[in-house]
Amino acid sequence: MQKAAEVNLAWALIEVVKPRLSLHERDFVFVTIGAGDTFAAIRQLLGLVVAKGIPLRPQFVHLCATWLDAYVGHDQERCLSRAIEGLLTPSSIRAATLTRTSSRLTARHGRPSAVDRRLGPASAPS
Known part of the structure; x- marks a missing residue:
């Protein structure tokens, strides 16, 4: 260059x-x-x-x-x-993957996962 x-x-x-x-x-x-x-x-x-x-x-x-x-x-x-x-791999894709994964964990265990706690309530990928 x-x-x-x-x-x-x-x-x-x-x-x-x-x-x-x-x-x-x-x-x-x-x-x-x-x-x-x-x-x-x-x-x-x-x-x-x-x-x-x-x-x-x-x-x-x-x-x-x-x-x-x-x-x-x-x-x-x-x-x-x-x-x-x-x-x-844009951060928005990584964040969306984390959100989907944590939602499955929450549904499975009935309580927020560590990822959910870090992302906070109703976090949207930026």
């Missing part, structure tokens, strides 16, 4: 996740890109996407995987690869 394409990916990721970032998180990413360290910015953004369960369109996930191809052998490659692979 060319440097210009890497910068474009960083800015595109920011636009997607910006509404879910704190002021500190946004400032950090903006300053990091402004300083020219797009690798660190994208790494930070991917970490935030995973940590906050922010869904990305498949095209973005593909762009992130293509971007990572340029960093084969980098000490962060394995961690970033797992993060990108995790994006292939």
Whole structure:
């Protein structure tokens, strides 16, 4: 991936996740890109996407995987690869699966499961 394409990916990721970032998180990413360290910015953004369960369109996930191809052998490659692979199963799908599973457990045992207690009453996948 060319440097210009890497910068474009960083800015595109920011636009997607910006509404879910704190002021500190946004400032950090903006300053990091402004300083020219797009690798660190994208790494930070991917970490935030995973940590906050922010869904990305498949095209973005593909762009992130293509971007990572340029960093084969980098000490962060394995961690970033797992993060990108995790994006292939959106959190909404994981949450829906947990909700269905916990509902079956509740019906079977007549009391809320641990998942139900964590999700709270009438939780909907985000």
